[in-house]
Each structure stands twice: as structure tokens, then as C-alpha cells.
Amino acid sequence: MSYNKKHVSVTLPGVRGLSSSSGPRVCIVGGGPAGFYTAQQLLKARQDAAVDVYERLPVPFGLVRFGVAPDHPEVKNVINTFTQTAQHERCSFHGNVNVGKDVTIDELRQAYHAVVLSYGAEGNxxxxxxxxxxxxxxxxxxxxxxxxxxxxxxxxxxxxxxxxxxxxxxxxxxxxxxxxxxxxxxxxxxxxxxxxxxxxxxxxxxxxxxxxxxxxxxxxxxxxxxxxxxxxxxxxxxxxxxxxxxxxxxxxxxxxxxxxxxxxxxxSIGYKSIPIDPAVPFDPRRAIVPNEMGRVQDTAGLYCSGWVKRGPTGVIATTMNDSFDTARVLIQDMEAGKLDLSVNKPGAQAITALLQTRGVRTVLFSQWEKINAEEEKRGKFLGKPREKLLDVDEMLKIAWS
CATH class of the missing domain: 3.50.50.60 (FAD/NAD(P)-binding domain)
Structure with missing residues (x-):
């Protein structure tokens, strides 16, 4: 699977001119702690909201899976909370999607009422x-x-x-x-x-x-x-x-x-966020997306949470509070009429169809659970909780089997 594709933004079919009979659709870019905590708060605060989480890797949970030291298993217990969020009837997870390359931010904004950037800090x-x-x-x-x-x-x-x-x-x-x-x-x-x-x-x-x-x-x-x-x-x-x-x-x-x-x-002098799409403002000195309380500068309907919002500081609880704050700001904007909810947005249906035309196949949460089961099976054989799969192609093969 190629992760280096570049595409010109296109107008998605079925986005314009439709009256809305459903609730707000929100897209979250990043399946780590910031993304899932933001989703959790949105789902709790708006009983009519639908949330789709897009993640570059085929597996969810970000730094909780890949950044917490293995001698801190208790911290990884938050994965149970994230799993409950991902399995919520109004939430869906779409792994193996490299936002900024496989699909642009502008394309996501066409398909959703709001987009939240929660992709963390991948740079050094x-x-x-x-x-x-x-x-x-x-x-x-x-x-x-x-x-x-x-x-x-x-x-x-x-x-x-x-x-x-x-x-x-x-x-x-x-x-x-x-x-x-x-x-x-x-x-x-x-x-x-x-x-x-x-x-x-x-x-x-x-x-x-x-x-x-x-x-x-x-x-x-x-x-x-x-x-x-x-x-x-x-x-x-x-x-x-x-x-x-x-x-x-x-x-x-x-x-x-x-x-x-x-x-x-x-x-160990710090992580830093990197820009993923030229359409998104980015402060190279502070290595964050410039924002005011989570509202991305000069870009209505675009928000951010977690490290890409404030910088790579704090612990998981810090990210939780920060993400809850962004979700509350987004809800306030909905209720104040700052987001046009009168137009129906197609959400994942349109994005998945667009990705298919580009040869990108997503990994749903139920398919991630196949990967999870395989890792636990291999770990049991070795006498430990899990043996992680290290190869993306092998992950995809198991997920789509």
C-alpha cells in the first residue's frame, strides 16, 4: 500500500444542495488519545452527532499503543475506554487512511460539518x-x-x-x-x-x-x-x-x-507536530496548528486538539482535558449557528467512495479487532499479553481476511 500519493482536491458528489434531516457529522483526523477523547465528548454532548475517526495506520490508539512504556500497562487501560467509543453506534473508525495524501483536508471539509485535527506530533x-x-x-x-x-x-x-x-x-x-x-x-x-x-x-x-x-x-x-x-x-x-x-x-x-x-x-528533547496539508495553517516555530481555544485560525469549521493544538506537553490526562475543551468549543459553535447544519453532509460514505477510486481500502474497527485477536494469540503462545505485528502489509492481510 502506497503512502505517498498526492491528489488534487475534487468536489465530492452529493455534498451541495441537500436539506438536512440528520444531525451534525464530524470528522476527526487521528486515532490516538486526542482523537478518541474528542470523539467521546462530542458523542456525549450531542445525541444526534455522528463522528468518523481517520487514522494513518491500520491500528488505533496512537501513543497509548506505541508511546507508553511496556512497564506501564495500567496506563494502557484507557484503551478500554477508547474501544467503547469506537464501538459506539454513532462512531466509526477508518484506519489505513493517510490524510493529506490519500484524501485532502478540503475534501474532508466538503463531506463534514466540522473537521478536528488530532494527529499528534510525529516529528523530532x-x-x-x-x-x-x-x-x-x-x-x-x-x-x-x-x-x-x-x-x-x-x-x-x-x-x-x-x-x-x-x-x-x-x-x-x-x-x-x-x-x-x-x-x-x-x-x-x-x-x-x-x-x-x-x-x-x-x-x-x-x-x-x-x-x-x-x-x-x-x-x-x-x-x-x-x-x-x-x-x-x-x-x-x-x-x-x-x-x-x-x-x-x-x-x-x-x-x-x-x-x-x-x-x-x-x-529526548521533545517531539514536534508537522504539517500534513498545505490548506491548513501551520506555525513552524511553535510546531502547532495556530488556533484559539481549538478553533483553527481563519478557517471556519476546522478545529484541533491534543499536541497539534498546544504542543507535545503533559500526560494522557492533560490531553483528555484539552480534547474535551475543543469538543465543547465545537458544540458551542454548533449551538451558536456558526456551523451550517442546514446542509446535509455525506460523511464517510462519500470519503470511502473517493478513497476507493484512489485504490485506498480502509480498515474498520471490527477489522482491527482481527489484528488484536491475532496479536493476543501470538502473545499467549510466547507467555505474554500480546506479540505486536510489526509489518503493515501483514496487518492489512489479517484485517481483510
Whole structure:
């Protein structure tokens, strides 16, 4: 299945000139926490609303599936809530749809009374230092995606046999990565552990005691390459000191440098959203869709929630509250007459037909459940909750079987 198609927007048949006898139709772009929380609130607040969720991957749940550390299974319990939303009689899930390429935002706006962008933050913030593209240097986003089975990161080959790993950053994601790297190798329930065991057979002492520590007042200035210049073997850090006090305190460079030998460098300095369609305003400096309380700037009927709205900050509960806020604003606009609900919109019926003409076949939630059942079946055989499928083509084959 190609994910690089580009199409010119077209006028959808059956959109104009129809009186409305049904309720509002809302499209949500992104099947992660922001998308499902927005859908949940819309369905609760408007008993006549129909909500369709479009997701690039064949599988739902976004960062809850691919971004939560495997030693936090309790956080993944929100999947049960999202499943209830997806199975609601007025909600439908359409996976395997790359919005912005398979279908444009303008085409979605023709088919729906409102469109909510909830596609998260798929980009990485660059360190902007020499050597950061060397083998052995990974973003935390990619590393987390790798140990959580994200298909686009399945080919990562971090060297887990090295003696020292350096994580740049100290946020929630950085701590998750540190905890995973420090996990005992004998814990077979984690996919990462299996890969660590495989790496250990190739080299390294899996019985060696693991330790960790913080180094404050340092910022990276250069990744050090090995003698052949082909791989990272260390990181050069600038030492800082604190100047001032209270709210005016700030870190200032001292001019001193420190080199740390390491075989693995993970940059955990933040995710960032990326633009998916030129028709949507985007602030490249803040890496968000510019908005006011979730209303996209200068674009009636277009909204946003989650990280693409406010930036990649907070925890799942933060995203829940943020998404509920966007849903409430959207409902307010409906009730204030800011959205024309007098015209009937075809919703998924028109979009699915359009996608079919472009060779794009969607994955419904019932088809995702086939994938889910297969993963749980494979996991049971291996003595763990699930064994994730890593190949999109294999996912599609199972979903459509």
C-alpha cells in the first residue's frame, strides 16, 4: 500500500444542495488519545452527532499503543475506554487512511460539518549539533516506537551491547527510556527484553550490574565519531552554571567541556507536530496548528486538539482535558449557528467512495479487532499479553481476511 500519493482536491458528489434531516457529522483526523477523547465528548454532548475517526495506520490508539512504556500497562487501560467509543453506534473508525495524501483536508471539509485535527506530533526536535546524524544516535521518539512495535521504527538497530548509554533530557519520555534500558534481561514479557537478549548473545555481559545517574548543568555540543568516522562513540558536553536567582535564574556556559564515552545516544528533547496539508495553517516555530481555544485560525469549521493544538506537553490526562475543551468549543459553535447544519453532509460514505477510486481500502474497527485477536494469540503462545505485528502489509492481510 502506497503512502505517498498526492491528489488534487475534487468536489465530492452529493455534498451541495441537500436539506438536512440528520444531525451534525464530524470528522476527526487521528486515532490516538486526542482523537478518541474528542470523539467521546462530542458523542456525549450531542445525541444526534455522528463522528468518523481517520487514522494513518491500520491500528488505533496512537501513543497509548506505541508511546507508553511496556512497564506501564495500567496506563494502557484507557484503551478500554477508547474501544467503547469506537464501538459506539454513532462512531466509526477508518484506519489505513493517510490524510493529506490519500484524501485532502478540503475534501474532508466538503463531506463534514466540522473537521478536528488530532494527529499528534510525529516529528523530532533536532539537537542542531555536529554528528547527530551518525549511526548510534537515536531520537527518543524513534527508540520508544522501536521497543513498542511501531512499524516505521522496526528496522532500528540500537547497540544494546555497549557499556554506556547517554540520554539527553530528563522528561517523562527520557525516564521511560532509562527504565527500559535498566530493565533486567530475565524479564521475558517485554519485546525489548527479547531483543536485548539477542544483542547480549552477540556481545556484552548481561550479568554485569547496571547503574544510572543524572548529570545536570550540561548541554550537548557535538557527537564524537569513532576513528573511522562512521559511528558515534561519545558525546561532548558544555558545562553550565546557574546565574541569578529565583525566576530570573538561568544557565550560562562556563567554557568548560566534558567528553563522555558511550555507544548509544538517545536525544529526548521533545517531539514536534508537522504539517500534513498545505490548506491548513501551520506555525513552524511553535510546531502547532495556530488556533484559539481549538478553533483553527481563519478557517471556519476546522478545529484541533491534543499536541497539534498546544504542543507535545503533559500526560494522557492533560490531553483528555484539552480534547474535551475543543469538543465543547465545537458544540458551542454548533449551538451558536456558526456551523451550517442546514446542509446535509455525506460523511464517510462519500470519503470511502473517493478513497476507493484512489485504490485506498480502509480498515474498520471490527477489522482491527482481527489484528488484536491475532496479536493476543501470538502473545499467549510466547507467555505474554500480546506479540505486536510489526509489518503493515501483514496487518492489512489479517484485517481483510
Amino acid at each position: 526536535r533536532s539537537m542542531g549539533i555536529p554528528g547527530e546524524d551518525l549511526p548510534g544516535v537515536f531520537s527518543a521518539k524513534d527508540f520508544v516506537g522501536w521497543y513498542n512495535g511501531l512499524p516505521s521504527n522496526k528496522e532500528l538497530r540500537p547497540d544494546l551491547s555497549c557499556e554506556t548509554a547517554v540520554i539527553l533530557g530528563q522528561g517523562n519520555v527520557a525516564l521511560d527510556v532509562a527504565r527500559i534500558l535498566l530493565a533486567p534481561v530475565e524479564m521475558p514479557r517485554k519485546r525489548l527484553t527479547e531483543l536485548m537478549m539477542k544483542a547480549a548473545k552477540e556481545g556484552g555481559d548481561d550479568k554485569a550490574e547496571k547503574c544510572w545517574g543524572f548529570r545536570f548543568f550540561r548541554n550537548p555540543v557535538e557527537v564524537i565519531a569513532g576513528a573511522d568516522g562512521k559511528r558515534a562513540t561519545g558525546i561532548r558536553l558544555a558545562l553550565n552554571k546557574l546565574e541569578g536567582s529565583g525566576e530570573s535564574a538561568r544557565a550560562e556556559v562556563t567554557g568548560q567541556l566534558e567528553d563522555v564515552d558511550c555507544g548509544l545516544i538517545i536525544s
